[in-house]
Amino acid sequence: MLAVRGIDTDGVNEPHALRVEPLSSRESAPVGRQCRRVLVLLDLTARGAAVLQYATGIAVKVRSAMMAVHVIDGQPWFESDGPGGQFLPEERLFFTAHATARKLDLFLARNNAPWAESTVLYGKTNEALAVLIKRWKPDLIVVDAKAARHWAVAGALASVQGSTQVLALERAQRGRNAVIGNRGLRRGKQPDVAVSESAELAVRDPAKSRQVIRTLLLGAATGVLYWLMFVNEKAILDLSAKGHWYFILPLAIAFVFSSVHGAFTAEFWDMLGVKPNRKR
Amino acid sequence: MDATLSFIQLDALSITYLLIVGFVGGMVSGFIGSGGAFVLTPAMMSLGVPGIVAVASNMCHKFPKALVGAIKRARFGHVDVKLGLIMGASAEAGVLVGAHIQEATKRGFGDAGSNLYVSAVFVIVLATVGGYVLRDALRMRRSGSHHEEEEKAGRLARFVQSVNIPGTMVYFESIKAQVSFLVTIPLGFATGMLAATIAVGGFIGVPSMIYVLGAPSMMASATELVIAFVMGLGGTIKFAWGGYVDIRLAIIILGGSLFGIHLGAIGTTYIKPYMIKLVMGVIMITVLVSRAFVIPVYLAELDFIGPLSSMTVRLLKNVSFGIMVLALVLGAAIVLRALAVGMRESRGEQA
Structure with a gap:
């Protein structure tokens, strides 16, 4: 299922302190508590694939629904690599978003998660993401630790309330065959990118x-x-x-x-x- | 016994004083397994608490503190419960005999004789054991053997582990070997004797587990908390049976020391093992110096040397107590520093 969401800021709460709820291991995914929805934030790189793989592992294990969200980092004035030409920046971003949405679906299919819902966010991404989290009510959000520190994502994660857990994944040691970006994927190589849970974020107590x-x-x-x-x-x-x-x-x-x-x-x-x- | 006579009035100042002393004592206890007690009893007595009530209340605060500390250290995997209980049971016997000797000394030679006996035990035990521990700690530090694996059992420990007396062998987790309980019983007994005499059995208990049995210092200091719990519980029952426990004093000191004991126990997870020996050695030697100052006072009271002026007596006693406090503060400072440095380093590694 394909969805593209733009600016939609109704009823967004003011962000407060970032709540990060790491899991000690994949096995300890919130199985005890009902985990019905997993939201995974990713980009279309090998790194994103690793994060997706991790989230898929949890979702398959606890048989929950999963939504993959790709956030286009850019304001309307940002010159992104979409269809160019005689369009306004906003229009260009809109096309980019649709193109990205198709890429995301392909990405999911390639990474053994075609069953997941996919969503591309653009525009005021912090607000859009906050609204998405509020409406979709995920039980678990899986995100790359670096992405979690990005202002837009951090702002949205700050609005996470109730029983939703946030799992921030840290980049693991780069291997010899590590690839940068998605070059490796294009060549059909198996990317050597692994993730581990964020040590830094894990220090912040889950239930402070x-x-x-x-x-x-x-x-x-x-x-x-x-x-x-x-x-x-x-x-x-x-x-x-x-x-x-x-x-x-x-x-x-x-x-x-x-x-x-x-x-x-x-x-x-x-x-x-x-x-x-x-x-x- | 009339409660109003033997139990003092407490005001805010004395409560704060006891809390602070308890905190520092607790911190050292959590770290090296014991200690702190030897300054608590004099501290209470300086508030006007009768000696026996001070000793009883100190006992009564010791066993819950040791219990909490032992549970905490057990979570870090430092505690050998079996060794602790076996040593604790024999220590209990040591306490009873030690107390008996104390009473007999007091009957035979009066207060000064009893004090001289205590001080002499202090000096002999602390000089031999403390000196050995400190030398070993410094040697480990110099040689740079910073890892637990490298903290090998000494020659004596290897011999003890090789002795096989059929029917008495017990396997101990901490030593990772079988040792005859005929060896642990005298060690526990000596620990108890020392505890009854100078209130800090750990000064024998911990080094004996390290050097005689071959336990790692981390495990020895944590297991000592189990021994302290068993001894403290027995001692408290004995004193409470006589009605000597001032539970208010015990609970106030406990309040301070529980804050301390957690810090001390957490501190052990950041340090290299030789630090435990170092802190222990430093405290023992400083206390030794402190006791050495009062020995002339007792000698004069027993007419072994010429009489001292009351000025000199007071000065010597104050200097002695001051150095004793210094020993504890020194130990606490090392623990706090180790904790701060360790936590900073571990955060640095994570970032």
Whole structure:
């Protein structure tokens, strides 16, 4: 199915902080939670093919629908390589977009994903992409890490809400046979381009806001425990001074504190970004 | 026992003081497996807490702290639970005997005799073990053997691992070899004795696991937390049975030290193994110097040397306590620095 979308900015929210939700591995794709729609952002290079291959792997595994989106990076005044001649820049971009849409379908077919929906976005791409995400409601967005940092894509991803996860893929080490652009594809060579999940983006915690809430709740619980202890200070001290079987009391208090307070302090440092080295 | 007599009033200042001391102590504990305790008891006593309550409350904060630290380090794969429990059980016995010796010394020679005994143990243990650990750490640092694989078992450890006493052999994950529990029992016992005497059993526990059993320092320092948990739990029950635990003090110190212990434990994931030995050695030697300052005081009290003026006594005691605090701060600073450098490097690699 072919769709070309242009400027359509109704009801787009102001972008807020970029929410990036990486998956630890392909196997941990949101299978548990229903993942019915996968949106993949790609360009028509070998690199795009690698990203597509990754997304296809997830979509096939969890049997979800997939939409491949190609964003034409350009404003109407941008001189792109479309049909030239006596057309206005906007018109030229329109033709380019349609030509690209056909190329994208071909690209999908060539990369074993002819069943995926394809969409080409142009014009105010950030707004168009945001609207597309809002309307199509993907459960997972797969995107190249570099593309995710592009202003247009980043702006749109910032509007991602609810349970949608964003998986940013990092470029893996280039092999000897690596190709640049789609030269290799044209010659029919198997491109040597692999992707891995973005290390940099993965550092940003997947559920930062959830973690902050959890930390605050645990902190509040710890505070309540302290408050309870000091309110009942006299009674607790009197009982623990009795000794003998009352030894249970300080012991129990210590255990309760260690579990609640221990969980709180762990979350606290984690939230501040003090994390253990993952390599060991 | 009347609660109002033995349990002090707490104000904001003393709470903050205890929190900070707890934090620093916790950080060192999370890193080298123990420590911190030896400055907590004097810190509490300086607030007017009776000695036995200070010791009891320190015990009571130690076992939950060690538990949290052990769980955290276990997630990094540093903990050998089996070794910890076996050593912990024998350490428990060591604590009871150690406490008994303490009481007997006190009965026979009074407070000064007991203090002299403690200080002498401090000096002997710290000088021998601390010196050895520090020398080893510096040697590793110089030779540039920075990887865990290169941290090979020493000659003694290889001999211990080669001894086969049928029916007593236990396989330990951390050592990756079978060792007779007849070897671990005296080690655990000595750890417990030391813990009962100077409050820091880890100064024997950790080096003995490294040099006698051949465990990597990373595993030894983490497993010590299991031993500390077992000892702390037993000790707390013993003191709480007598009604000596001031749970408020314990919980306040625990509050500070839980923040610290996570930092210390995370710190171990960034450092090269010799750093654990280095921090341990530095702390042990600094504490040794600190104790050396008060020994003349006790000698004078026991009339072994001429009497000292009260000015000198106070000065020596303050200098001693100051150096002890310095030891802990020094350890904490090394841990924090290692953490900061490690995290910066690891971020640099990812970018």
